[in-house]
Amino acid sequence: MTFAIGDHDFLLHGKPFRILSGSIHYFRVHQDQWADRIRKARQMGLNTIETYVAWNAHAPREGEFDLSGNLDLGAFLDAVAAEGMYAIVRPGPYICAEWTNGGLPAWLFGDGAGVRQDEPRYMAHVDRYLQQLAPVLEPRQIDRGGPIILVQIENEYGAYGSEKSYLRKLVAINRRIGITVPLITVDQPVDDMLENGSLPELHRTGSFGSRSHERLDTLRRHQPTGPLMCSEFWDGWFDDWGSHHHLTSVDETAHSLDELLERGASVNIYMFHGGTNFGFTNGANDKGTYLPIVTSYDYDAPLDEAGNPTEKYWAMRDVISKYAPVGDEKPQAAPEPPSFTAPLRSVLPLWSVLDLLGDWTTHDDLPTLDSLGHYEGFALYRTTIDVAGPAILRIDEVRDRAQVFLEGDSIGVLARDHHDTAIPLPADAKGTLDLLVEDQGRVDYGPRIGEPKGLIGEASINGEPLRGWSVLPLDLSAIDRVSHALESAGAPSVIAGPAFAGATFDHPGSGDLYLDTSAWGKGVVWINGFCLGRYWSRGPQRTLYVPGPVLRETGNQLVVLELQAASGSDVSFVPAADLGHTEA
Structure with a gap:
């Protein structure tokens, strides 16, 4: 049982093989529904399932590593194998994925580790993380009878950095833990990204969703031998709060896929089935304005959030049938949910159940939530004030939304996406001042990854610093x-x-x-x-x-x-x- 990269093709057991893959993130789909989604991928004509591994989902606290229940990556890969399909695993350590913090644990930033670079503290954490994955990944590789045929190094690193020693150390760690299948990288088909984000010994793939011929030509300049592959064929997009629901043209998506397959390229459809950002797992973007991502990760994918085939599913199935057998088996439509x-x-x-939701801590100045080991959801900041005359409350920075209350009465909201830093209080304000702060999702892309949450910097009223805070991280x-x-x-x-x-x-x-x-x-x-x-x-x-x-x-x-x-x-x-x- 072998899988290799040849001069022109991927080689499965020594014979040319085209990867027809679809992305399903096990951590965005209820575990009891994994088999259904995987089967529907096979019924569309796919032969491979790709998934990221969300480090922070498995390790929400330093020293923890959870592979149970919905985080049972081994069981997910076994379900892929049971359907007669292969697997591509992308363990990062950074994944983006519109997932909170791009998959990097928030605690990782507490000791000043330099993420996504060859920095000793960070690399030690990464080494430990990949060692914890080894018992799941190593025995499930194709040369050991499992489904895994490819493992990705980092994720679109060329859009972030160019440190070759970092990539080489990631390769070395993966090999040391027993990864023997070929290693790949992915970057957008832009010359500097493709150059910066990979190594000569790694097979480069591209990420794009249109203009397939042009993008494959760019990829070929940087990957002169071996099979061409778009390992993120974007067939939709994600939504953020306050924007609109993104849809992409079925016909244009099918046409771009047809162009790609006509060239003989392999593909991973991102997403085949998007799933849901359950809990507090959604990411955010901030390129000047903070934009938290919604709960649904439907992505306008061929299989919708509930696992139902869409018009795009059938159009892509028709395209795939021109290049590979899809069989006669088709997914059945689910009955309409009741109303x-x-x-x-x-x-x-909320005020009546605070004693059920955790323990207060006291501080002279404002702590960040990260400094309290609280990495998601909500916290209540409380102090007392006594002001004569008009009053303006100012916070240096709010991450990401603070509802302001005086003696339990609502005063207003300080919102990060509105760049709010100040709010008027009633004249002669006196009593208990509460700020209910929501972490609306950690930035998943760009230089603001890893920033702490909560109230940042100093709080003041009319320019006078506010001291003496009690903070209750809400344990939900x-x-x-x-x-x-x-x-x-x-x-x-x-x-x-x-x-x-x-x-x-x-x-x-x-x-x-x-x-x-x-x-x-x-x-x-x-x-x-x-x-x-x-x-x-x-x-x-x-x-x-x-x-x-x-x-x-x-x-x-x-x-x-x-x-x-x-x-x-x-x-x-x-x-x-x-x-x-x-x-x-």
């Missing part, structure tokens, strides 16, 4: 404590945030659901303890995908943390996703 409502039966102000990992408290809470007349509200509902059918969030303001939803992710009336996304495996036939427990206000007191489920308007 129904359930009442929100109880509500608790055990939302069951709040769910239990909601069982004895009163029924809501209105839902004025920040507040938790609860509902219980039976599933009138089976399979997936779509939760309608259009009547709610901004917040987070859990069902049976599983965090579906964030919602926001800013849009474009108006529904949250609920995977069928997290649901029960009866007695499903829903908890919502509403930060602003809800215009109704019902939970509504609808028969189709609403990912928002598409006007640019």
